[in-house]
Amino acid sequence: MNFDQLKQAIIEYSKEIGIDKIGFTTADPFTTLKMRLIKQQELNYQSGFEESDIEKRTNPALLLDGAASIISIAVAYPTRMKEKRKGKKGARRGLFARASWGEDYHTVLRERLQKLEEFIKSKYPEARLKSMVDTGELSDRAVAERAGIGWSGKNCAIITPEFGSFVYLGEMITNIPFEPDQPIEDLCGDCNKCLKACPTGALVQGGQINAKICISYLTQTKDFLPEQYRSIIGNRLYGCDTCQIVCPYNKGVDFHFHEELEPEPEIAKPLLTPLLSISNREFKEKFGRTAGAWRGKKPIQRNAIIALGHFKEESAIDDLQKVLKDDPRPVIRGTAAWALGKIGTEKARQVLRSARKKEKDKDVLNEIEHALAD
Template identity: 50%
Template sequence: MYAELKQKILAASADLGIDKIGFTTAAPFTEMAASLQAQKAAGHTSGFEHQVLAERLYPDKIFEQPQSIIAIALAYPSKIQQQVPRNRKQRRGNFARASWGEDYHFILRDKMQQLVAFIKANTATEARFKPMVDTGELSDVAVAQRAGLGFIGRNGLLITEEFGSFVYLGEIITNIPFAPDTPVENQCGTCTRCVDYCPPQALLGDGRLNAQRCLSYQTQTKGAMAEEFRPLIRSVIYGCDICQLVCPFNRGKDEHRHTRMEPKIEEATPVLQSMLTLSNKEFKQRFGRLAGSWRGKKPLQRNAIIALANVKDRTAVPILLEVIENDPRPMIRATAVWAVAMLARHNEAQLKTFLREHQGKENDPEVQQALLAAITKLSTSVANDQS
């Protein structure tokens, strides 16, 4: 009876703009329990995961009498189609691909709502549904893998045959007992490229990662970024795509199936200096619709300051000095002090004088510490220059 409905869903999903769909049982994800527990105990989690372990493992803890789970994937672009303007005095930063176009949570929620409406219209059963994407209880990659959408690579991501890992995932728990599809086994073979190329060596090698070391996580924290990670983010101010870009399964994959996912240049690759003095209103207007704005403007501004130092944009020094003098947030001032020291040439005595004068005005211990480190750095480079 439900085999026919499943066939109808498969046919309709393409019309709804769902790029891949699969079905699995609502059985517990017990095989993940040990890994989830061990990762938490080792301090390898980010804190962004759903925190109640039992609800991650047992679908019946979050849905009354679940019978199956429908998993969906939507493919997103990996290349910007327009020419990004290049200007040495207006260096640009980048958002990772998962933050291109409109926030994917909205797009997937809409698709799942349409799918639910279609199923309701095509069944006489008292059908119930619980859709989720990213912020739900379940592990999206584990559901997708079991539903046959693809395999989980050494980079921890779900890799599909058609679109590589450049897919967003969502799932719908239901009381309809759809027949499950066949899970896809790991196909990494002897490849270890993602593990080898991950700049902070965050990947453990078996599909798990130390999220605390992952640059994607590091760009999303609200406090100061540890100095170890600052040069590693280069010009990326949100997320990280390296373990996807080096993956052979992503070679040549660049899908443009959803207009809402198309990146706009000024959003996806903003001029870094233009980000430093944004008001809250301007920030919301420019970046509010991106997935990467979910933590607010402070982490992105911190990352933009770090990126300016990384790309060696010396034209940014005046605006950074303004930030040090006027920005009310100590973490932002401290990061700007660090960036100024990174951008100073050996003999920029003027900058040292500015920083020394600012020491007298600064009340915050975090900024005082950054000032001391910056002045020491500049003094050492001057001494080295003269020797």
């Protein structure tokens, strides 16, 4: 088998199935990444969503018998909506990060990788393959960096010369000894715009992030959000794009190559108030196909309540009162109390005083007291 010819055939086929960039690297251990991950663990900077076994994250040989190479793929996604939605007083809107626009990218990339697997096996039946997207053991970014897809920016995103950092990544471990591609030169230079713009200071230094205080992570948690981050989150419902938006390599970047990745405006930027009473079924029907739905409706509802407080949206007082009175979840009730405190009108304070007489949960009572004290 001529593996150079197979590599070229794979590159050509990848274009046919909607893969915007493809690269090849060895299946050697990721030694530098391993040292970084150990340091991250020591500093308690990991989010907890990652694979916990560092050996599996950095040694492809543990994931596929006879691993010889890794194929990395990138798919570009839009950064602007064709149909814009603007929130206004009385009809405020929240925002999902761009990575959650359109159909869940895990599904989209897995389908493309599946097609690629079938193509490779049709050409080389002896092939052994293992594909993954985001939730797999390997670091998508480390693979992409070594495979020449892009360089790892100071914002910890892979930046491609063609599409900026607005790309989804996936990879496939193979037992085929493909010739590796060359990594791309790091072009961040002395630019520190992303570090300066990070709302919570999660970008500790270039290439190092404290994931536990990254807004993208915070919006996905299910507990009470620490108070110091509530106003910072603003109207973000899921994820954060700040460190990518300010990147010079993303200036003017906006690609609409794939129909399934196009955002539906009422999903990507939904009205906030209806989210407070949305049922599980309604949530799944409306948001279930997006990447932002994977943690369920609770974080989205909590963030919607925070956004209403951020806007000081007086028209939401009745809805927040209903949440504070009837919702069975202390986190949601307590966050509603915080939002009412931020709205701060006499009507909002009366709702809080009334709720204080009946509330039994200590955490919620604490939120009510703080809200009334402000």
